[in-house]
Amino acid sequence: MPAHWEVHRLKRSAQLLTEKTDRRTNPVALENIESWSGRFVPTDTEFAGDGVAFQHGDILFGKLRPYLAKALLAQNEGEAVGDFHVMRPQEGAIPRFLQYQLLEQAFIDIVDGSTFGSKMPRASWEFVGTMPLPAPPPSEQTAIATFLDRETAKIDALVAEQERLIALLKEKRQAVISHAVTKGLDPSVPMKDSGVEWLGKCRRIGRSFASSMSSHPSNKGGARSAKATRWNPQINGAYSRWVASTAACSILTKTKCYQMT
Template structure:
């Protein structure tokens, strides 16, 4: 409880004794003893190349800064890199600053805690004797620093922006005395660690609630709502017994069509930027689909293999790396087109489409185990296996009752999840504000002490 009070306490308002105006647009004033100068007087670019490429490969992210690449792999089948060799990659020493010049504008940079190598496309910098690296790690990842990077970067659109070393060196920054830099970094290390622990615990709670929801759905679609209902063997090992009045059917006996998608020629501009949603796996984030990131034209529907999928069909991802973890399925509430990584399903009158989605979600793990083709590049659902996959099918009356129950229980869990998510968002906002105040001298932390270490 004491740590939580520290986390949620308002940002301390102890100020430096005196301030002076600055010529930095985002900083009206700074502590009197702090300097204002360009980054070129603090950092120098290092271009030390690996001879054999055997050092630890590092990656740079806007979320986590510089990390060990292999620690971020979600599957042991994933490659560390697509490069045939790591020879010529840039060496990085601990406390070096690494910037992804293509994504500096979104904060893809950080001070490294590791020795290793990074892509030759990145820039590596060493600070001089005036620099305490961890202080600049916090400063350079603030929103106002990212705005500076965007202003000096060159390119037509955000995805093409580049910030080269001369651009970085031209930016004005603040320079606290070294003791101040160390104090600020120590203060933020401690406070951010508390906040990050809080976020991790809340994130884990959300995961547990999602697991609870998955178990609830699984129980409902495989056993029904009445724990006293007589059961009968299903004849399926993973399913076990089911209520007596239920049937077990292959998927192909409850569907009327299974439509494929495609991709119109990217070279033909007349096929793109229309008003018809073109759904790909990246759009399958919600239970109901109304729109997509990319759209096609009516001409694309007329002239290519891409066909219009009627509203209230069922969309399922059948080819994507995401199948390693989950099986996205949704209802399109408007007419759409789909790419080749999806299938569109329509059902016969023996099963409600919302209930079919409930079944797939409830037995997701079993279905993936039975129907997923695991390959080195990208996983896929084997359609013949999917069509022959056995599912429990209650009467339409029971399906409606089960749907009502699932919706009600899901709504209760989702409400709790939304509240926790809001807590996480608020503490993240607090963290950003705290960092901004500390690194700009808005608060004086020189007298701060870690009470836990002080005993």
Template structure:
């Protein structure tokens, strides 16, 4: 590929050394924990306050990249546009080498190559990505103008996916509301005016609490079992 060069990950990114000590600092900053990062989407689900913390946290700035090193198979990452602190189980990756465009680096950590090596980690019950191993991973990197265009295309897709998923959630809520109205008689379909009957659940079917003490005869022949 013309113009592309190969770099190890440590040549295009570095781990931030910035720390936040709640015992010495009293800044009210957003604090991101692993549970605040949605798997595989790059979305922030929420955050807490740095004033509520008791342990040392990593600091990040706008344009840094966050990657969850604990249980890396969950693929938790985020591209913040604000300053804050985060769990020590989250890597804060900085683009100090200036060999890549920030947003392009954000997509590099989402590749299969990066995640495969991040998952060759230490520990079994609480696996963590090993920086010494991951940092040696080699990536082909295009020229800056191509990086920018690639990142722009992928960002556009991310926005389109997020919008589509929001629309789906809205439709789900609309369906729930319609279901409640239709199944309670609050809204009637055109052409139906007959009065509804009120019956007990036991009058229209049988319920079983587990299979203990039951035989095939209790369920009838040829009836599906769920």
């Protein structure tokens, strides 16, 4: 930590708000806050019961299951419904910088380790309020918050692009599977109408191919019927792939997708 920075307990930097209100101008619950980013997530849920009133610049910190890391910087006034520590930054504490501090991994880990209750673990203000935090001068807090806004926006944009790419790759994966199990691997094989709307066309194998296989060396003693040749496990790799593709198509459609003409 820089030598000129101070260390303050959280309760010195932020005042805990406890005033209840039954108004519903802008209710916020834990489900409205995205973990780790602190973004507001709108929902259609209607909330009952009293909430804690907050105003622009206040911070809502989720005390239930704090490992979820939910801390919202209020952009307007409203009501915190549910398990929150609602804080009002004091003089010398920049709200955006304080929000980043509350979402810092080490802070979350320590607070999470202090929870009580096995099924619904909560962090008490008695513990959270005594957490020591670095306190740079306000000008540096503003500069740090601005830097983090810019850099995290770049990272979020990269994450969004990677998620879009992953979605496209998943679509391609399904397309490759669908094409292989319904149309096989050889694009030169003639196609026929399967008679199934969602399946479309599938492979059509002519008698000439089956007949040519009857003379394969594995067919001891000469020609066999097309049916026998079709299921001969000793035939070459290409014909084996055709048999496998036939079986897959038959399973999908439960109809005779390949026929001997």
